[in-house]
Amino acid sequence: ATEIAWWHAMSGQLGRELEKLAADFNTSQSDYRVVPTYKGNYTEAVTAAIFAFRSSSQPAIVQVNEIATATMMAAKGAVYPVYELMRDEKEAFSPSDYLPAVAGYYTDLAGNMLSFPFNASTPMLYYNKSMFRKVGLDPETPPATWPDVGAAAKRLVAAGVPCGLTTSWPSWVNVENFSAYHNLPLATRANGLGGMDAVLVFNNPVLVRHIAELAEWQKTRVFDYGGRATATEPRFQRGDCGIFVGSSATRADIIANSKFEVGYGRLPFWPDVAGAPQNTIIGGATLWVLRGRPADEYKGVAKFFAYLSRADVQAAWHQNTGYLPVTRAAYELTRAQGFYERNPGTAISIEQMTLKPPTDNSRGLRLGSFVLIRDVIDDELEQAFSGRKPAQAAMDSAVERGNKLLRQFERTQP
Numbered sequence: 001a002t003e004i005a006w007w008h009a010m011s012g013q014l015g016r017e018l019e020k021l022a023a024d025f026n027t028s029q030s031d032y033r034v035v036p037t038y039k040g041n042y043t044e045a046v047t048a049a050i051f052a053f054r055s056s057s058q059p060a061i062v063q064v065n066e067i068a069t070a071t072m073m074a075a076k077g078a079v080y081p082v083y084e085l086m087r088d089e090k091e092a093f094s095p096s097d098y099l100p101a102v103a104g105y106y107t108d109l110a111g112n113m114l115s116f117p118f119n120a121s122t123p124m125l126y127y128n129k130s131m132f133r134k135v136g137l138d139p140e141t142p143p144a145t146w147p148d149v150g151a152a153a154k155r156l157v158a159a160g161v162p163c164g165l166t167t168s169w170p171s172w173v174n175v176e177n178f179s180a181y182h183n184l185p186l187a188t189r190a191n192g193l194g195g196m197d198a199v200l201v202f203n204n205p206v207l208v209r210h211i212a213e214l215a216e217w218q219k220t221r222v223f224d225y226g227g228r229a230t231a232t233e234p235r236f237q238r239g240d241c242g243i244f245v246g247s248s249a250t251r252a253d254i255i256a257n258s259k260f261e262v263g264y265g266r267l268p269f270w271p272d273v274a275g276a277p278q279n280t281i282i283g284g285a286t287l288w289v290l291r292g293r294p295a296d297e298y299k300g301v302a303k304f305f306a307y308l309s310r311a312d313v314q315a316a317w318h319q320n321t322g323y324l325p326v327t328r329a330a331y332e333l334t335r336a337q338g339f340y341e342r343n344p345g346t347a348i349s350i351e352q353m354t355l356k357p358p359t360d361n362s363r364g365l366r367l368g369s370f371v372l373i374r375d376v377i378d379d380e381l382e383q384a385f386s387g388r389k390p391a392q393a394a395m396d397s398a399v400e401r402g403n404k405l406l407r408q409f410e411r412t413q414p
């Protein structure tokens, strides 16, 4: 069989589910063998693929997180657009089968889908029901707003819990999704989806107040910062933090690792902000096909993508991980199977994404060098949370540093 290398960034339970997908595809036919390799976190995986390209040892498929989309789109010679691949290999592929909130993120201005929407997530809230019960909080009512979260987290800390609240992916949750959910622009030009000359503008009073509040809570561990990306996730699963705001796809590991009853809720919002909550935006990653591999491999990649698009395969991946069902058929199938009714909290991600029709502020984002810009935002958030900088100064500086990176990126474009 022809081997197809698939570099990815899924660890823990998600890694096991991904391995299973590849294994199931491999047993479903005998011409191709997809070989998944874990290459570290999202940034490490894409960096490894870029380096491999230079020595012609790149994989056919690499998993790239959502914020590197503009960068991948710009890497024209290195990327084999998925719509082109599926057309060349005569595999059925229709972007209208995919949920618009997901497909739109990875579609160019001409309506062509450039990467395969494999694992789309959105942030949500998890809480430790057992702990809520112990401190006299209603275990059946998830805190809905940031003031509710603050009150519940204060109660937890007062009762001796070491950390009231923590969030993973600090910028994705507290800046990027926060902005969309409050219908505030992260950047001009519809967050960059409308043009490359977008300018970051998120240092507004609503966002600054949110960061200032988290920094205030940090003093007593009502909020406790736990690092970038997924670093803080185990603290909720161990029972150190009572409330966790993070990816809908942390669900798989939370269920596998937590020895307490878990509650689920929507991403919190500030109730005094007009129009909030709007809708959340996606995170997660897509599969990009890299050029320069033997023709035979691309036939197999197209077959693999067709397999991944099957409603039953897509529905199982959604149900087992917490990633969104990326096709309408997978969502309908999951609903018809009664999955959402039987499994509390599993419909939240999709409900949040579609709360209201998206605005220019809440369709997603497409900004060059955003992997670096997110690092800058995380860095400034850390300065605010540790009390080294007031929230306003930190966010002003994040905007200024981020805009420099945007303009540098723009200059490298034809």
Ligand SMILES: O=P(O)(O)OC[C@H](O)CO
Binding pocket: 042, 065, 066, 067, 119, 120, 121, 122, 169, 172, 247, 248, 249, 282, 283, 284, 285
């Ligand atoms: O942990 P994930 O896969 O849901 O991804 C979250 C972020 O969007 C990654 O950039």
